[in-house]
Amino acid sequence: MTPARVLMNFEVTATSHTLEAYRARGGYQALEKALRTLKPEDVTQMIMESGLQGRGGAAFPAGRKWQGIDPYDGQPHYLVANADEGEPGTFKDRWVLEYSPHTLLESMAIAAYSLGARHNFIYIRGEYDLPYRRLAAAVEEAYGAGLLGENILGSGFATDIFVFRGAGAYVCGEASSLLGSIEGSRAYPRNRPPRMTVSGLFGRPTVVNNVETLSTIAWIVDHGAAAFRAIGTPTSPGTRLLSVSGHVRRPGVYEVELGYAWGRFLHEDCGGIPGDRPLKAVIPGGISSQVLTGKDAKVLTADEMEGLTLDHDVLRKAGSSLGSGGMIVIAEGTCMVRLLQIMLRFYHHESCGQCTPCREGTGWMHRIIDRIVAGDGRPEDLERLYTIARANDGTTICGLGDAAGYATVAMLDNFGDEFAYFVEHKRSRHQGNIECPAS
């Protein structure tokens, strides 16, 4: 494992998430530095120079997003940390919330200073319990120590953070839907234009960043943009938290330097596949990894993974993406038809129902695949799935419709024969197995 660490750079203990422990390892120095020595625009410039890309899925440059806001334009601005973490396979933000919540709070205070945000929200998914309690406790600690609220660290700067809990809707992870959820209306994703940095929360300029993206800010302010750029690759600077699950010996959250070799990561860091089964496929960045960045297949077959490095550019060129960092490892012998069935059930369940192609298409695909799995498949089904999937490509308000389509196209492109087999023989080539044969 690479030694470069931005977030997982301390030993986790029973108390390492507390303010005391955080301060003992140098916490809140970056905030102090920003408030005392930097102007708001300096911080944005620094983030710009660091090359930090969003960790929520789209890898959009954070600095560029922030530049969309003029902190001096005299209107309220809002900063929202996206801790909805609903992307199947993704559980890395939870690591920050549970083990280092102050990193997020300190970074948000700095970002709020840079963006001129008087009020901030952390939108945490409704099911998270321990992460919420850790975060809420950290917020109280920070208020108690004068690190949030009025006159922070005696600087005259004031900002508030409200921890907002979701209530079970994947689509609320989509930034504009999330804002609707906070506003207390139906959480429908919103059409762009306007961009959220023009009209976001309560119609005001708003920045929404992923928890991990934001949590990196304190480190960058502390160590400088150049130090951050020195980690990772020229086009993908820094590290990423990857949450690994599926058919793998040591699932969990890992911090890897971008550009790290995939094979080494799987076989050494994650301990390989149980029973040393061969690898069949990898979903590299959450089951919607593709949605947020590109258009092609997103499930990578074992052959495609071979020799890849974990890096935004490399995966994009390979036709997928690091997405939300939720990596699912799939061993040989797994029935891909059943896996797609689960994915389509998920998208069907989570579509907000606004856009025609997504509302009708996700359910339609779900019903078709249910029928195939029930042994009632028809020869035209696969073509039909392709058609429905493609009709969701770039035609909906948010990326959920696209994601459902990409998941389907990727599976059919890579494992079409397995689907054809199921339709023809009315049974799975792999006995419908989705558990690791050796586990």
Added chain:
Amino acid sequence: MKHLIPELEALKRRLPPHQDGVLVLPALRRIQEDRGFIADEDIDGLVEWLGIPRIQVEEVLSFYSMLRRAPVGAWHLQVCHNVSCSMHGAERLLAHLEERLGIACGETTADGRFTLSTVECLGACGGAPVVRVNEAYREALSVEAVDALLEELAGAAPPDTPGGWV
């Protein structure tokens, strides 16, 4: 919900002024924590307190999978059956729970102790398979571990509100 208003009012102190819609979801969550579900009179109370149209509350309420209009059993077992958990036997766990509890998914046992349902990805795939028991996650469960869990819950004092905090 009236008795919760002072507590909910206190939330305003860290919120931007004059944006009372922000309190809809926190209030609904708090009401559910308190009563175990959201009753008609809670909606009435919320509408009156915030001065917002009733339809807004109903739209929000029905959008989220965690909010409910009817009580659940004392212990609400929510089995994650998304990709990673299914890859680790969630479907077997669910079948086992159905058999042990003698109910189908979505039902509550006759004694009102258990409600069984499925959920989509809980964000804990590293600990697959995961069952959310009321508010808390139980991870890396085998069939045996589920049996032990049922055992444990059978002996435990039920939470104050069904499906709520212990």
Added chain:
Amino acid sequence: MPGIVIDGQALEAADGQTVMEAARAHGITIPALCWHPALSVDGSCRVCMVEVEGRGLAIACNLPVREGLAVLTDSEAVRAQRKLTLQFLTLNHPVDCGICDKAGECLLQDYHYAYNATPSVSNEPKLHATKHYSLGERIVLDNERCILCSRCVRFTREVSGSHVLGIEQRGDTSLIRPAAGRSLDEDPYSDNVIDLCPVGALLSRRFLHQSRVWYLTATPSICPGCARGCTVDVWHRRPDWQLQAVATHRNHAIARVTPRENPAVNGPWICNKGRDLADLLERLRALQPMVAGVPATLEEAMAAAREAIAAARHPLALVSTWGSNEELEAFKEHLGPLFTCRVKADHQRGPGEPGDDGLLIRADKNPNTSRARALFGEAPADTPGDTDLVLVWGEGFDGSTLPAGATTILLGSFEAPENVTAAVFIPLSILTERAGHYTNFEGVVSGFAPCFPAPATVTHAEELFPRLVPEGGRP
């Protein structure tokens, strides 16, 4: 003024317009289901997808114009996507056009024929939802036909402000629903959602299964329900599709009333009272001229009236606020010199009826008070004690204010007890039987045309007034 290009045609758009607006302003139709010019942009139906040259598909309704923007509304990609969108829209739609009131004026039907025109490619059973869901006394909802465009919801939020409707649940189980315990009856503008609904999901109970729309024709008219004078279309059986054997009364009945869009008066809306015009106009008609309660010919009645007028020393005329500009002017010209004229409110605000509400409805429940007052002044319509003859034109006369010994001449259209006790009663035609103009409270003049022939025994006020003048005038 950004210059844009639509399908190769260069045109000038206005700043701040969307491609949808610019296209429509130049007569180019881009199909749209959720978009409506009087509502906010929703952008959910995805039917208005156009191709931005070099950039791929985008919805026209939320695409701002900018200099040099070039879009294609009928490219290969656009056609293919539209076709699929229509497949999606009809996927779980019952396609029961044969029994749907909207058939013939349904956008989904039109677009299906124009852009899809192929059978469903689905093998899956359709999802079902509630049918005939009551939204109150006036409107029923068919959730299976609903395409979730949210026009109705936006109307109750952005226009009428009643906030009755919303979308509950999510995904393909989403349902239009009223808030618990509320109904659209509370919304005096509710019926506009019936027109707004691009499909047959919101149906008027009044019009339910009454007629196929292609058997109807619309005549421009004016709602006399209040001083706004909303311009409307009165729909009735087409002359070439008259019923011959059964229910022939429908040939001369109002089938429905819809707004006739008019930026100067009512925009695209009317209130429910306008929808219920039949309640006002199809009351029991008075068709028989009478002299002292005894049936007479029109000639006899007119002669009796002329006699009474000639004999009167202190005659008073109560002029109708439902008379047209033409009728009021005719009255002024011919009878004005013979009478002390007062303007009478034919209709009063009923119990529970809204007053001035800031949208359309006015507290004055008469369509032409404006013109009547301009001609006959503002004096109150009370009856001086020495009055010996009152000529009452229209409704709203309180007989108890009649001084002892005075007689009345009644000119009216509807059955009323006073008709029999009057010295003379002459039946008049109604709004849907004649042409004319009204002047609304803001001074805007609008016209109405006849829908039906007047019954043989009634007369038009405009023609009657000159014939009531006694030979040689009044002494």
